[in-house]
Amino acid sequence: MKKLLAIFALGASPAMAASGKPFFSLSNTDFVVSIGFLVFIGIILYYKVPAKITGLLDARAAQIKAELDEARALRDEAKALLASYERKQKEVQEQSDRIVANAKEEAMTAAAQAKADLQTSIARRMAAAEDQIASAEASAIRAVREQAIAVAVAAAGDVLAKQMTAEGASASIDAAIKQVEAKLH
Incomplete structure (x- = not known):
């Protein structure tokens, strides 16, 4: 035909x-x-050239189809890999955000602790300084009293020495001895 x-x-x-x-x-x-x-x-x-050409074209079509299937598989694999990397990147980003948040929180805690320690240290130093001032004041008052007592004793001794006679002195000594005995027993 x-x-x-x-x-x-x-x-x-x-x-x-x-x-x-x-x-x-x-x-x-x-x-x-x-x-x-x-x-x-x-x-x-x-x-049978047309049959051979048709066979070659069919083989080429099958090869192209196989290459397209392989390309689709590679594309799907690449998409999966990309999704995996994006998940990993998201996880790493979340982890780094948590690390930064923890670091900020630790820094704030450390700053608050340092502030509290500084206030405690200042309070201790203030208390020590007040104690030293009170001690120095008490020491100065004691020294002034001792000096006043020494001056008063010396003045009283001078006054008594000028007013006292030998009999009054021996009566005074006897009274002092009795007083000491009463205090010791």
Whole structure:
């Protein structure tokens, strides 16, 4: 059927009407070219070139399909890998945010502790300074009292020495001894 269709197509070509020579003559170049074309088509069909070309095209289509499938698989794998890396990045970001938050919290805690320690230290130093001041004040008061007592004793001794007679002195000494005895027992 294909052969008849090809012959009719060639028979109805403009080559048939192109020249005044008979078409089926070897001197007609159109006829020779048509014969050569038909022989060429015949050889191609005899050796099943269209089937081979179709087979090669089918093989190429299958290869392209396989490459597309592989590309889709690689794309899916790349998407999965990208999603995995994005999850890991998100986890790392969250972890770093937690670390920063913990560091800030620890810094605030350390600052509050340092402030409390400083206030405690200042309070201790103030208490120590107040104790030293009170001690120095008590020491100064004691020294002034001792000095006043010494001056008073010396003055009293001078006054008593001037006013006292030998009998008054011995009575005074006896009274002092009795007083000491009473305090010791």
